[in-house]
Amino acid sequence: MNTEKKYGKKKSLALDTWVKLARAFTMVGRKSEESIRSFGLTTAQFGVIEALGHLGDMNVGRLCEKMLVTGGNMTLVLDNLEKQKLVERVANAKDRRTLNITLTSKGKNLFDEIFVKHAGHIETTFSVLNEDEQKQLGSLLKKLGLGIKK
Numbered sequence: 648m649n650t651e652k653k654y655g656k657k658k659s660l661a662l663d664t665w666v667k668l669a670r671a672f673t674m675v676g677r678k679s680e681e682s683i684r685s686f687g688l689t690t691a692q693f694g695v696i697e698a699l700g701h702l703g704d705m706n707v708g709r710l711c712e713k714m715l716v717t718g719g720n721m722t723l724v725l726d727n728l729e730k731q732k733l734v735e736r737v738a739n740a741k742d743r744r745t746l747n748i749t750l751t752s753k754g755k756n757l758f759d760e761i762f763v764k765h766a767g768h769i770e771t772t773f774s775v776l777n778e779d780e781q782k783q784l785g786s787l788l789k790k791l792g793l794g795i796k797k
Contacts, residue, residue, distance in 0.1 A: 675772055682768035686761045691716065691724045693765075696733065696750065700758035704749040706739065733757060 651659040683693040694714045699705070702713070711721050725748060728734040733754035736746040750758060773781055 678772045679765075679769065682765050686757075686765075688761075689724070691720070692728055692733075693761075695721075695724055695728060695748070696754060696758050697762060699734065699748060699750045700755070700762060704737070704747045706745045706747055708745070710748055728754070 650662055653659075654662065680690055683690055686693070688696070691714070695710065698710060698713050705713070707718060707721055707725070711718055714721070716724075725734060725736070729736065731753075732751055734748055735751055737749055739745045739747050776784060
């Protein structure tokens with residue numbers, strides 16, 4: 648079907664671009680998930696370990712905000728990570744109503760061990776684009792995301 652005739656040139660171009668973006672996102676996501684699963688973690692668990700490993704301790708609300716998930720989902724993820732002794736919930740000294748989430752020493756060791764390996768998997772995934780193309784794609788995606796946010 649010729650979408651340009653049916654929807655017009657601009658709509659057709661936008662639809663075609665969206666399909667390409669969606670397919671690329673799915674493929675990159677699959678490759679990323681394969682890497683994460685090789686470490687025995689879910690994507691959400693890896694996200695928590697990555698966020699805490701790079702940004703340090705934070706409360707549950709900030710962690711949810713960083714990972715774009717709800718508190719209910721986060722509670723289950725944190726429960727499972729706590730059972731594995733990778734994170735712990737620590738009372739916030741300044742506000743006893745909130746808990747800070749922190750990596751345990753086992754969690755820090757895991758982060759140090761797996762993140763560089765995961766970064767290598769991502770580097771391989773993106774190696775179909777040269778450095779300039781990766782920068783250009785990153786810039787365009789940022790522009791798209793910020794433009795939509797308005």
